[in-house]
Amino acid sequence: MEVIISTAELLTTDGIPLKQSLRKAERRNKLRAFLLVFPLLLFIFVTFVMPIGDMLLRSVDDSQINSVFPNTFEEYKKWDKGTDELPPEEVYKNLFFELANGDKRQIGKALTRMNYAKSGWKSLIKKTTREIKKIVKKGEEPKSYKETFIKINKFWADPTYWYSFNQMVNDQSSIYYWNALDRTFDEDGDVVLQDEKRRMYIKTWLRTFKVSIYVTIFCLILGFPVAHLLANLPLRYSNLLMIFVLLPFWTSLLVRTTAWIVMLQQNGVINGILVWLGIISDDGRIQMVYNEAGTLIAMTQILLPFMILPLYSVMRVIPKSHMRAAQNLGAKPATAFWRVYLPQTIPGISAGGLLVFVLAIGYFITPELVGGKDGKLIGSWIAYHLKTTLNWGLCAALGAILLGIMLIFYWLYNKIVGIDNIKLG
């Protein structure tokens, strides 16, 4: 018997090939799903992604000063530092006119930028501009612009000032990144260490890592037994005890930080109890807050729930029979724990550990309030430059480096746990 297989395409009732029709429906479904997500995606893009991108651009942006001194910089680039000690006459001439005719506010902004490169620029330019304006007013044209400048101030004959232009003559500059790592450019444009007294960022970066690692370890030590207890108790008890973990999680960060100040300060609760118990004398009260210890204690308590919750969710599903089986086969409890139980909790440990670590390196509020002088983390510098010094380039560069570090760790987190597996409470 012969079976005839039709080679003709399957058609829908409308006469369109089925394959095509299905593909069309699939496309429509995709579009519908996307349209639901689109408003939020657009919103997040405009209100969040673009600001972050803007910050990244700002961290390398050096265009403002280039718009103030375009001709000077153009001529400056032609200066051969090997043969001439000072820049050519043309540089002085262009600077003369750009200072005389430039917008005062823009020049002011540029001066701030110049001072980052070499301190002293601000007063030098201000003084010079005043003199230049006088000359222009008189209407006389100087014979040699170079001589005029040097007559106004002898610093104009000092090549180190001119060398510092090197790092400003391009629209983009990596100077802020180097600054954020305690480095700067020397006269030849090579990267060198900052002056001793201006080196503070590497120290803070290292402290940020140190504090984060300590907090992660403390959280693990404190969180592991608690998660184990919660995972192994009958539900009606563990749900009750879970409140102890979730309530701090839901309480305002500032409230928890305030609470720690009240607890730890010199006439605070803990010192009071210790004095009352006679462990320490009244004038021997321990300084526990406004230093690194305060930061460590407060951050450990604040981040502990982020360690306990992932550990709990992993431990919850480890069958209790495993430990019994191991012991049944002759393992001592310690061996059974070490060889059978602990390896199964590794996903929880890594998830909780990464989460706590990543949150800790970006922390700002708690270290700022309880850290005092030697407990502040890198976030405090970002805030300081954003609000106080207005050195936004450096602020953005510090932020960008921090963001880069975070992304590496989140990439790891995503590999191990999966970002969309984040659960709340």
Added chain:
Amino acid sequence: MALPSYATPVQRTYYYFYLFFCTVVFFFLIAPLFAIIPISFSVSPFMVFTEGMLAWPPDPEAWSIRWYRNMIGDCSADVVSSTVPCSTKWMKGTVNSFYIGTIATVIATTLGTLAALGLSRPHMPYKGLIMAILISPMIVPLIITAAGMFFFYARINLVYTFTGVILAHVALATPFVVITVTATLVGFDMNMVKAAQSLGAKPMRTFFKVIMPLILPGIISGALFAFITSFDEVVIVMFMASIDQLTIPKQMWAGIRQEISPVILCMATCLVLLSIFLLTTVELLRRRSEKLRGIKAR
């Protein structure tokens, strides 16, 4: 979890040590929150347990609600103290916090729920990437977000405005809504949608009559998360809000920095009570949601 009857003395010691250790950690987690409550009722302007408060029998002179009266803007002679200024700032902050929080919550919940519905569809393209972008405001450290937003919003004149603060808070709050609602939609029986549509319901009607009642607990939980995110947020308001947009956290921050006073503890006590209330609500909603979706109560 109880100790088996054949446990050796060493095991017993370990076990009791383990229980003791866990108790200490629970105490460590919760004690600071509750230590501030009695101090907020102290009559003294210093944030300490005074001798009168610890005396037995209790000394009514040592306790008072004067700092609470100060907090609500009552500046009578028996309330003010030389070290504690009295102003209506706390009340103004409360009004602003609720105003910003409510608007931010409504926008965040709407956008977040729509997105979660889209993300839960099987046809969603680039799901991982989009999810990562949507979650990112929760992941990026607040100080970086604040810096970026401050630069960007300054360009478009949104710094020091309510609009700017609200937009920023919506961005921060949506990830919580997306996560909570997506979690509720896991295990959602899509056949119910098909059933509704085959019976002739339009998409809108399907959503409001079928989907929404089932995922409502998740939406409300998400909204509460969004609200508390905005309500407790301090870093953004520190940079992006002027005195006009003073919120509770901003005022607390200023208080802790400058004029550390028991009034802060009164507000902190109120916030602890608020978080207890929200936690209870979310927990009840979670149970209800599991019941609705037919997941057996654990």
